[in-house]
Amino acid sequence: MTKVVCALLVLLLTGCSSQPQKPVEPVQGVPPAEDSFPSASMKGRALYMLCTGGYEFPVNVQKDEAWIFLPEGAKRLVRKETADGAAIFSNGEYSLWGKGNNGMFQVNDKRPEQCRNQPEKAVWVEAKLRGADFRAAGNKPGWTLELSLQGNTVFVGDHGKTRALFKTTKPVTDASKRTSTYRLNNGHQQITVQIEGKACNDTISGEPFDTSVTVHYGGQTYKGCGRAL
Template sequence: MQRRLIIFSCTLTLIGCTNHRIDEVLDSTSLSSTKAQTFVYECADGFRYVARIEADKAWVFLPDKTLALSPVSTADGRAYAMDNYSFLIQGDQASLASDQVEHTNCRNNHAKAIWEHAKLNGIDFRALGNEPGWYLEISKKTALKLVTDYGQRSYRFNASTIEADQHSRTTVYKASNADDRIAVTITGTSCQDSMSGETFSATVSVVLNGTSYSGCGRALH
């Protein structure tokens, strides 16, 4: 069985990459800002869009274009505008309008927004599991972050070695620091989350200091 060390192309060569217009403006947004908010708005008319709210700008990602809107005064909520577009957030609802169309009664899908937020923050791959709840994020090609026990414990590894087996479509990350040791195995097979029923493109297993976690994940870039 042939194995080799690999350098990332997208996130995981073995399970493929995802494409989205958000990628086109990643370098223009404040990815390092922890105060930025990301929403996935689903509207009453079936329209769906991603919005990224920063201190001085609102990014709205549409199917055919990306809007960079500036704050404007409003009596209620938060309002943004650019050319003939206006974007208004009032509580848990939002509306997006232009000269041609208006999308109203748009509500945030929190579960999807978590993944879009991670993508806009530069995360390459994300995985999660249950009982107890945990999630894993891979960024900068080899940096690992594992959060366990429903957010109570966090582990960071600045760099990891990567080993891939093309035959089994498996990628293994191994890393350690002064206190902890981790091994992450990502396999390019379909995986269904045990709680939500959502289907993911990869099956993920994590071993942290001898404790095993299993779950599902997908590449974000």
């Protein structure tokens, strides 16, 4: 995360980790999660690979290349075609290949590790690649929010039936309550987003988060959890 993001969200989070900067442009037109390894006609998408051997990393797959984000840094892999339709990306040191949600990952001449895409984590990678600095989500009904500090805030509610776009403006912060409140208006709609530095668990998966989020939009209140990206 950049220093700017860390500074603006310091009231909400216990700390910001230093992640390598991705040398890729925000991905547009992300295809459905079930097609993990895109064909040559697809523009690109994000994966989150969980592999044997203790490997776990985000991936940005493009038409002719893939970027993998490892603890030692971002690595660019070049696509190679195969007769059976599986996608192989390699740079000579790291290799990633697969079909559907399954794949394999190899470092140099070591034994290949079995991998599987984790769609529930990949959506957070996708948001970051689109340029979001913060993402939140909730259930019943399902909703998501992506917030870019230097760009827009996008709210998607009621399982995708409701969509709204707002220019992100400076929030009102309360250090004693550890909250940041965004009140946004696009000329036709209004939305209030309160981000609070309080522990939160997803109501379906139970996944823990450090941040609770409350959204007021269209006469309804949406509650969920979020994190800085």
